[in-house]
Amino acid sequence: MSSNAQKSGFGATVWDYITSVDHKKIAILYLMSGGLFFLIGGIEAMMIRIQLMKAGNDFLSAGTYNEVMTMHGTTMIFLAAMPLLLGFMNAIMPLQIGARDVAFPFLNSLGFWLFFFGGIFLNLSWFLGGAPDAGWTNYASLALASESHGIDFYALGLTISGFGTLISGINFLVTIINMRAPGMTYMRMPLFTWTTFVASALILLAFPPLTIAIFFMVFDRLFGSHFFDVAAGGNTIIWEHLFWIFGHPEVYILILPAFGIFSEIFAIFSRKRLFGYTALVFATILIGFYGFMVWAHHMFTVGLGPTANAIFALATMIIAVPTGVKIFNWLLTIWGGSVSFATPMLYAVGFIPSFVAGGVTGVMQAMAPLDYQLHDSYFIVAHFHYVIVGGVVLAIFAATHLYWPKMFGTMLSEKLGKVTFWLFFIGFHLTFFIQHFLGLMGMPRRVYTFGADQGWDLFNAISSAGAVFMALGVIIMLVNVVLTTVKNERVGNDPWGDGRTLEWAIPSPPPFYNFAQTPLVRGLDTYWIEKMEGNKEGMIYAEPLGDIHMPNNSFLPVVMSFGLFVASFGALYHPDDLPWTIPVIVLGLLITFGSMLLRSLKDDLGFHIHKEDLIKDREGVKTDGH
Amino acid sequence: MINGLKKWRLFTLMAALIFFLAGCGREEISTLIPAGGVAQDQFNLLLLSSAVMLFVIIVVTIVYVLAITKFRRSKLGDEMIPEQVEGSAKLEFLWTAIPIVLIIIIAIPTVYQTFDLADTRTMDVEAEDGSMTNLTVNVVAKLYWWEFEYPEQGIVTAQELVVPTDQRVYFNVVSADVKHSFWIPSIGGKIDANPENTNTFYLTFDQESSELEDGVFYGKCAELCGPSHALMDFKVKTMNAEDFEQWVTAMQEEPTSPSDELAQTGEQLFTEKTCIGCHATSGVGTTGGVGPNLATFGDRNRVAGILEHNEENLKAWIQDPQQFKPGNQMPDPSSYNNGEPLTEQELDALAAYLMSLSVEQ
Amino acid sequence: MDINKKYTPQSWPDHPETATMEGKNKFVGFWLLLAAESVTFASLFATYLALKDKGPSGMEFTAAELFELPLVFAMTMILLTSSLTSVYAMYHMKNHNFKSMQAWLMITVLLGASFLGLEIYEFYHYVHEGFGYTNSAFSSAFYTLVGTHGAHVLFGLGWFIALMVRNAKRGLNTYNAPKFFLVSLYWHFIDVVWVFIFTVVYLMGVIG
Incomplete structure (x- = not known):
């Protein structure tokens, strides 16, 4: 990337990234925009903790607090955690299976731009009359009663970005099914690829119900339908069902890739094969499967009746079994290994107690009668932050350190990385552990203030103090990124020294065609096998050196996504009786469908990299391919 | 059985003690100080599940601490290549079976309590005299x-x-x-x-x-x-x-008019200013119904559910309800008082009247 | 893959839709997309069933009174037939008989368009009777479910026509064969969804 930048200047680099269909560049786009949204969501989190640091605080007004709280949740789930994970999936998964790109490079780019425009659209609500204020769950009765356009920004923004995620999910599934290198059987796939596979399957089946629920919301608010309008026969519980049929698998869409990242880390930094690989794979599949059977445990207090509550309680408890299997397999991977506490491993080691704590409170909430007390209290806030921060965010930070050299060719500072870890880890437990007790002491969630007479002052103050440590940790991480980029010390193929899978057998960053020759995979941890057998090249090849077919860059994904972005503005202002709204909807859809038609009618056959260029490349002469 | 119950009580006591030390919150609102049968059942479930989970945490912690202390590379040397173990069917079975047992332990009371707490069979049972038993x-x-x-x-x-x-x-x-x-x-x-x-x-x-x-x-x-x-x-x-x-x-009973003169003025104002259109002042609720019934207002513990119960807060609330509860439905005085705020005298009278509404004396 | 390569029925592969890597990917990806579409329609069906005959107090329309089976039955037959004609088109595609394929696709499009025309007439008729989109929760759910299907039909027609026009002059090759195959797969899916709509919405609606 940097050599290219020096050659062609800043504008050309930007254009290259915008039009790129290369999974590694799209990964960087995901990482940058996901990182940006993570910072925005983090600032919102800090505002929440400032408001709640003492009883009766007036830092935020009641309405503003609800907007900040809603946007914190929505941003962190949809615009930070998921895209960051999609970024790592994009960067690493094709390398792990020995593929030159994903199955649909064009759709990969489209997926990113849909997510990006959806996220921007959602965040524009801050400047255009107010952000959504009905919580990230956006329960229908409150959402319909909300007067500002915030809810419409939520609904339309998530529709656009949801399409992007769905496209990415299909893309990864097809990539893993069809594009594995010879010898890369399903049971030789690295765990991160496996979790990407299962998470993508969950995306495929979980996002449509959300899209439908949001469509109903859009139609109800903007076009006069009555899905959730109780007076006209509607029913708001439909929203809750559809939302959680999506919402629960969504949790696994986030946590499974995190499990995958940690599985890679435990093996690499214990210098040991994953203990019980088969069990880990089947546990992943089981967790994904059960993820669709348990949504109503979010609705124990809705009044579904004791039979439904009991069934969903039992189904939920069962998930603890495969999850426990994973924890013990990781522990046994460390056991008997040679453990190096580099920064990624530090995160992985910190993850185990954090996630176990989040897991056991999850089982406690699966007990329906107990959940009547815990539901919608600060206990649940503590629980899901333990699994999402203690699981997903720690995984994202760990992966940032682990894969930074592979993505950018330079190592993040270990020293600063460890400082970040300790600040963040201590701050995280300080912030959220105490919240379990706040919940048990009767504090409901989503309250913008609390009285001095409720007995919650001290614990809230402690929680807010913890958040400061987390913020400091993130700031030092940013400093680390900047310093590392400025220093730009290049690293080799396997900077951690103990890489086991294919991505560590190729240069950092890899050439844009990834593998000059498709590798032949001889077993699980194929690079480790070659290393142990003294193969200096790290791979054996399934084909002789020959021409490589690559896809062309395209600007159309940006145009398609932009069209939906435009149309959404028309839809958003439709109920305000403005004359331009219908034309704007039509214009936006014309842009989108027009560019789809263009894509369909124009042959895009890609180009070939010639054998001679590959040889030159291998000898260290840079070619660009364009 | 009795013995078991005693042990259970002792355990409850011990656990409760631990929670007290950690901070239990106020007895008016804490789930950790149950004051009703349902909360007590739920608290017992909390203790049971906490005990089971504590067991899980202890087991994990022991393995975890041993693993990360015994196998540090700094101790083993940089060159050591560990044996590449594939797994162990016995262990896999063990850590599948034990959690299943633990889950059964907590599943049984869960299912029992779920149905017990939803049991409304005695709801509409009539006593001999035709009144409801509950x-x-x-x-x-x-x-x-x-x-x-x-x-x-x-x-x-x-x-x-x-x-x-x-x-x-x-x-x-x-x-x-x-x-x-x-x-x-x-x-x-x-x-x-x-x-x-x-x-x-x-x-x-x-x-x-x-x-x-x-x-x-x-x-x-x-x-x-x-x-x-x-x-x-x-x-x-x-x-x-x-x-x-x-x-x-x-x-x-129908409320009687207040004896105090100021409060009587307040009662008149309550009608004149159309407060009565929304708020009933009798327990049988013959008027109003849009806003909260005020028949017991003088007995209340708080104004508007949140403010300390005194005339000053009451007057402030009437004068500007939005300041205290943003988005609530109570109208601003200007909307029923010809665009004017209420005068201090009017507020005093209204407050005196409302504070006189009581059924507990 | 060479787009200019000319095929004869003899050199034409047995499975032209999956003869290339791109074709294989499209084939698998499209089946996955149909899985997602199935969940989409399942959500719409569930909502429709939950809101069936629900409306404000005094609502005059119920499914039993509203729907007229003869018209819907005719629509069903037309769409089922169009699915069959698209099968013929794919049969000729596999035999590298481009002209016959185009002809059968044309018939498919005409049938699909007449289905859509009848559906528009049906909706117009209901609205004329006073059963509008914003009438009740029931009407919203009905129009959204059946209308989403209609939108799929419209998209399918556009897709058919675009492919037929675009490839009219250049005939079949392994680059466009997967495209023809996918649109026909899509058409079958639409057909299956309609069978469910006919059963769940109309038959069960009239029977009660």
Whole structure:
């Protein structure tokens, strides 16, 4: 990337990234925009903790607090955690299976731009009359009663970005099914690829119900339908069902890739094969499967009746079994290994107690009668932050350190990385552990203030103090990124020294065609096998050196996504009786469908990299391919 | 059996002690200091599950600490290549089977309690004289306040639920606008107030609220319902059956006009300024019904559920309700007073009148 | 893959839709997309069933009174037939008989368009009777479910026509064969969804 930048200047680099269909560049786009949204969501989190640091605080007004709280949740789930994970999936998964790109490079780019425009659209609500204020769950009765356009920004923004995620999910599934290198059987796939596979399957089946629920919301608010309008026969519980049929698998869409990242880390930094690989794979599949059977445990207090509550309680408890299997397999991977506490491993080691704590409170909430007390209290806030921060965010930070050299060719500072870890880890437990007790002491969630007479002052103050440590940790991480980029010390193929899978057998960053020759995979941890057998090249090849077919860059994904972005503005202002709204909807859809038609009618056959260029490349002469 | 029960009690006591040391919150609102049968059952489940989970955590911690201390590379040397173990079927079986056993341990009481807490068979049972054996209260959640109707007794109150101790009280919970959730933490877990259907459940109240420091239990709305969700509090007064009967009788009587002159002026103003259009002042609720019933206003523990109960706060509230509960439905004085705020004299009179509304003397 | 390569029925592969890597990917990806579409329609069906005959107090329309089976039955037959004609088109595609394929696709499009025309007439008729989109929860759910299907039909027609026009002059090759195959797969899916709509919405609606 940097050599290219020096050659062609800043504008050309930007254009290259915008039009790129290369999974590694799209990964960087995901990482940058996901990182940006993570910072925005983090600032919102800090505002929440400032408001709640003492009883009766007036830092935020009641309405503003609800907007900040809603946007914190929505941003962190949809615009930070998921895209960051999609970024790592994009960067690493094709390398792990020995593929030159994903199955649909064009759709990969489209997926990113849909997510990006959806996220921007959602965040524009801050400047255009107010952000959504009905919580990230956006329960229908409150959402319909909300007067500002915030809810419409939520609904339309998530529709656009949801399409992007769905496209990415299909893309990864097809990539893993069809594009594995010879010898890369399903049971030789690295765990991160496996979790990407299962998470993508969950995306495929979980996002449509959300899209439908949001469509109903859009139609109800903007076009006069009555899905959730109780007076006209509607029913708001439909929203809750559809939302959680999506919402629960969504949790696994986030946590499974995190499990995958940690599985890679435990093996690499214990210098040991994953203990019980088969069990880990089947546990992943089981967790994904059960993820669709348990949504109503979010609705124990809705009044579904004791039979439904009991069934969903039992189904939920069962998930603890495969999850426990994973924890013990990781522990046994460390056991008997040679453990190096580099920064990624530090995160992985910190993850185990954090996630176990989040897991056991999850089982406690699966007990329906107990959940009547815990539901919608600060206990649940503590629980899901333990699994999402203690699981997903720690995984994202760990992966940032682990894969930074592979993505950018330079190592993040270990020293600063460890400082970040300790600040963040201590701050995280300080912030959220105490919240379990706040919940048990009767504090409901989503309250913008609390009285001095409720007995919650001290614990809230402690929680807010913890958040400061987390913020400091993130700031030092940013400093680390900047310093590392400025220093730009290049690293080799396997900077951690103990890489086991294919991505560590190729240069950092890899050439844009990834593998000059498709590798032949001889077993699980194929690079480790070659290393142990003294193969200096790290791979054996399934084909002789020959021409490589690559896809062309395209600007159309940006145009398609932009069209939906435009149309959404028309839809958003439709109920305000403005004359331009219908034309704007039509214009936006014309842009989108027009560019789809263009894509369909124009042959895009890609180009070939010639054998001679590959040889030159291998000898260290840079070619660009364009 | 007796022995087991004793041990169980001892365990409860020990665990309770631990929680006390960690900070248990206020007895008016903490789930950790249960004051009702339902909350007690749920607290016992909490203790049981905490014990099971503690066991899990201890096992994991032991393996974890041993693993990360024994196998450090700094101890083993940089060159050491560990044996590449594939796994162990025996171990896999072990850590599948043990969690299943643990889950069965907590699943049995879970299922039992789920059905027990939903058991409403005694709800509509009539005694020999035709009265109901159990009290039923219809709870209607409205934007930032709660209405409590006692259908058999024919009385309505708001913001303060009054219930007898030591018997099941059934609740029919519904919302008049957006979704809310009805929660009295120290008495028992919550149930949602949905706009489309009525949910029914029961609670029992084991302690008289007069023993509490603040004299009432605190109730909460637990489902985000708008800007003032955090302020949608209510209070619960519990009293023995005899006192409760007296209270019901007092509620059923027509209120008498106040004797105090200022309060009489206030009563007139209450009609003139059309307050009465929304707020009923008699327990049988013959007028109003849009806003909270004020028949027990003088007995209340708080103004608007959140402010300390004194005339000053009451006047401030009437003058500018939005300042205290953003988004609530109570109109600003200017909307019913020809665009003017109320004068200090008018406020004094209204406050005196409202404070005189009482059924407990 | 060479787009200019000319095929004869003899050199034409047995499975032209999956003869290239791109074709294989499209084939698998499209089946996955149909899985997602199935969940989409399942959500719409569930909502429709939950809101069937639900409306404000005094609502005059119920499924039993509203729907007229003869018209819907005719629509069903037309769409089922169009599915069959698209099978013929794919049969000729596999035999590298481009002209016959185009002809059968043309018939498919005409049938699909007449289905859509009848559906528009049906909706117009209901609205004329006073059963509008904003009438009740029932009407919203009905129009959204059936209308989403209609939108799929419209998209399918556009897709058919675009492919037929675009490839009219250049005939079949392994680059466009997967495209023809996918649109026909899509058409079958639409057909299956309609069978469910006919059963769940109309038959069960009239029977009660």
